[in-house]
Amino acid sequence: SQQGEEDPQALSIQEGENATMNCSYKTSINNLQWYRQNSGRGLVHLILIRSNEREKHSGRLRVTLDTSKKSSSLLITASRAADTASYFCATDVLNSGNTPLVFGKGTRLSVIA
Amino acid sequence: EAGVTQSPTHLIKTRGQQATLRCSPISGHTSVYWYQQALGLGLQFLLWYDEGEERNRGNFPPRFSGRQFPNYSSELNVNALELEDSALYLCASSFGQAGVWLGYTFGSGTRLTVV
Numbered sequence: 351s352q353q354g355e356e357d358p359q360a361l362s363i364q365e366g367e368n369a370t371m372n373c374s375y376k377t378s379i380n381n382l383q384w385y386r387q388n389s390g391r392g393l394v395h396l397i398l399i400r401s402n403e404r405e406k407h408s409g410r411l412r413v414t415l416d417t418s419k420k421s422s423s424l425l426i427t428a429s430r431a432a433d434t435a436s437y438f439c440a441t442d443v444l445n446s447g448n449t450p451l452v453f454g455k456g457t458r459l460s461v462i463a
Numbered sequence: 464e465a466g467v468t469q470s471p472t473h474l475i476k477t478r479g480q481q482a483t484l485r486c487s488p489i490s491g492h493t494s495v496y497w498y499q500q501a502l503g504l505g506l507q508f509l510l511w512y513d514e515g516e517e518r519n520r521g522n523f524p525p526r527f528s529g530r531q532f533p534n535y536s537s538e539l540n541v542n543a544l545e546l547e548d549s550a551l552y553l554c555a556s557s558f559g560q561a562g563v564w565l566g567y568t569f570g571s572g573t574r575l576t577v578v
Contacts, residue, residue, distance in 0.1 A: 383566055392467070392553055392569035393506075438506065442563040448511070448518045450496050451563055455505035 354382075354439045354454030362460040369426040371457040373439030374419075380442040382415055382422050383451065387436045396424075396437075401444070431463040465490070467570035469554050475576045476544050484539040484573045488556030494518075495537040496557075496567060497529060501550040509552075512537055513559055544577045551575075 357372045373382065381400045385393040399406045399415045399422065406413045412425040426433055436458045440451040468487045476482050488495050497509040508521035512531035526542040535556075541548055551574050555567035 381564055385569075390551065390572070390574070392571045393555075393567075395566035395568070398564075398566055448560070449563075450508055450511050450519060451567065452508070453498070453506035455503070 354441050354452060356437070356439055356454045356457040358457060359455070360458040360460070362462065363429055365429060365431055365461055365463050367429055369429050369433070369459055369461070371424045371437050371459070373422045373424070373454055375422075375439075375441050375454075376420065378417070378420075378444040380444050382413075383440045383442075384411075384413060384422075384424050385438045385440060385453075387438065387456070389435070393438060426459075429459075429461045431461050433459060434461045435459060467554060467556050467568050469552075469570035469573050471573060472571070473574045473576070475578060478544055478546060478577055480544050482541045482544060482548075482575055484541075484552050484554075484575070485536065486539070486554030486556075486570060487536045488554075489568055491558065492556035492568070493535055493559050494557045494562055495531055495535065496555045496562070497537070497539050498553045498555070499523075499550045500553055500572075501547070506553065510539065518560075541575070546577050549575060549577045 354375045383398045384396045387393045397408045399413050410427045415422045436456040438456045440453045470485045494513040498506040511519040529539040531537045551572045553572045555569045
């Protein structure tokens with residue numbers, strides 16, 4: 351079963367608008383990471399937030415983490431057509447030993463010019 | 464610096480055949496991860512190799528196997544191919560187990576089609 355679930359599954363916005371994607375997870379984590387995937391390509395690491403952090407920024411990206419609700423959100427401000435991609439959250443599960451990152455199913459973002 | 468390279472880019476096989484997919488990690492990375500991305504199912508973890516050893520295996524049948532070579536490159540083998548094995552197979556690498564707290568670097572994937 352998936353550890354992370356992104357919401358919504360698909361999102362369509364106009365260029366210049368902000369895009370917000372959410373990720374919920376089931377078990378306690380060490381950190382949560384967001385990745386981007388252009389159509390049919392590999393994933394690119396965007397940003398990592400640790401379990402003791404609440405908010406992190408990187409350029410036009412803002413990530414929040416609420417460990418009490420087991421959820422995270424990724425905000426892309428002033429979106430561009432080039433931001434069109436799928437976005438995945440991935441979690442490093444706490445006390446999981448040799449467990450790799452667990453990915454959600456992703457949110458497909460379409461930014462219309 | 465070269466990224467994670469996967470070959471071939473596309474592979475078409477007939478049901479029942481075997482497929483071999485290859486991955487070369489970033490120089491210095493010792494861990495290689497394999498994920499399957501079938502349509503609508505997100506990334507499903509297959510295998511993790513580090514320093515030549517299998518560290519973890521996902522919930523896949525034994526006909527999915529692999530290995531890691533002394534130069535840290537890796538091979539994924541899928542035997543007795545089934546139609547549902549059609550997917551994008553992604554390889555990622557990291558500095559050992561630091562990947563879970565530093566992030567993975569992914570290759571562009573191998574698109575396997577079983578007909």
